[in-house]
Amino acid sequence: MQLDARAQTLLKALVERYIADGQPVGSRALAKISGLDLSPATIRNIMSDLEEMGFVSSPHTSAGRVPTPRGYRIFVDTLLTVDTIDESALESRLQSRIHSGSSQKVIANAAQVLSSLSQFAGVVLTPRRESVFQQIEFLRLSERRVLLVIVAPNGDVQNRLLMSDVDYTPAQLVQAANFINLNYGGLSFHDVRLRLQHELRQLRDDMTPLMHAAVEVGSDAMADNSDEVVISGERNLLSVSDLSSNMSSLRKLFDLFEQKTSLLQLLDLSNRATGVQIFIGGESSLVPLEQMSIVTAPYEINGRVVGTLGVIGPTRMAYERVIPIVDITAKLLSNALSSATDKHYK
Structure with missing residues (x-):
């Protein structure tokens, strides 16, 4: 719905003031902060129109107005002026924290960076583990216990x-691992399972159970996505009165972090989008609280989108500051993971 210039200016001023202090904004305050040369009566009329269109609402306890989810949406889509920040300074500040360690550590650091900079919760949807493996290794632990080490193409390591x-000898385990790596490295365990029954004759018969066990366990390991969401700074949200003002809100908030179902759906949805996305409570059932917003951006490995990261906070957040934080962190995480992958292949 199109708003004229005066209505846009007043709505922008109202949202910005409400984000700043959390109090309903009255017509008299809008007359001072909007910069418009309008009478209080004209402002009241425009605000009544905005309320009728669903962009603002009037709390029962105050004559002032607050933005609705629809009001926040038009604000972030068309009225918001994103802060101009020194990207190089922020990048140098974050680079050492994100460009270090394994891919799991890098992702955890990215969630912590988002949390510390926003003072809300940082979240990262991790890349889905590829079903293919680069190589495996068998290690003899004891008489009948063998450790299976699986290395994925991106360098991630799984142990089972x-x-x-x-009781296999170390030499037999090396022989079995070499056979699999030479013939099947770079394939999925599903493909290996289909081919093994025809090709195991090259190995001794007593190696067959080990090979089949490795394929079954390896397939389960690569499909295990139990840690798909990394969250940092959840406790920050407990100090946000908008989100923790009553037990019902608290319960929904903790359900979001414990069950993660709706969070996974939302992050997976934004995984298919381009650039920064903003999900506002009250607009979608994916956001469980009307007072909650989630700002997300996809990240890549060598040009391919593999996951999403973002900030979870109150609807009354400083979007102009959070958006560039999310955007730049996504770029840094993409660079870090792409660099780690390149080093693994060299």
């Missing part, structure tokens, strides 16, 4: 314990 009826 195999229980065997046969």
Whole structure:
């Protein structure tokens, strides 16, 4: 719905003032902060129109007005002026924290960076583990216990314990691993399973159970996505009165972090979008609280989108500051993970 210039200016002023102090904004305050040369009566009429259109509402306890989810939406889509920040300064500040360690550590650091800079909760949807493996290794732990080590193409490592009826020697385990790596490295465990039954004749018969066990356990390991969402700074939201003002809100907030179902759906949805996305409570069932907003951006590995990161905070957040934080952190995480992948292949 189109708003004329005066209505846009007043709505922008109202949202910005409400974000700043959390109090309903009256016509007299709008007359001072909007910069418009309008009478109080004209401002009241425009605000009544905005309320009728669903962009603002009037709390029962005050004559002032507050933005609705619809009002926030038009604000962030068309009225918001994003802060101009020194990207190079912020990048140098974050680079050492994000460009360090394994990919899991880098992702955890990114969530912490988002939390510390926004003072809300930082969240990262991790890349789905690829079903293919680069190489495996068998390590003899004891008489019938073998450790299966699986290395993915992106360098991630999975360890799984195999229980065997046969006491394999270290030489036999090396032979089995070499066979798999030479013939199947770079394939999915599903493809390996289909081919093994025809090609295991090249190995001794007593190696067959070990190979099949490795394929079954390896397939489960690569499909295990139990840690898909990394969250940092949840406790920050407990100090946000908008989100923790009553037990119902608190319960929904903790459900979001404990069950993660709606959060996964939302992040997966934004995974298919381009650039920064803003999800506002009250607009979608994916955001469980009307007082909550989530600002997200996808991140890449070598040009391919693999996950999403973002900031979870109150609807009354400083979007102009949070948006560039999310945007730049996504770019830095993309660079860090792409660099780690390149080093792994060299």
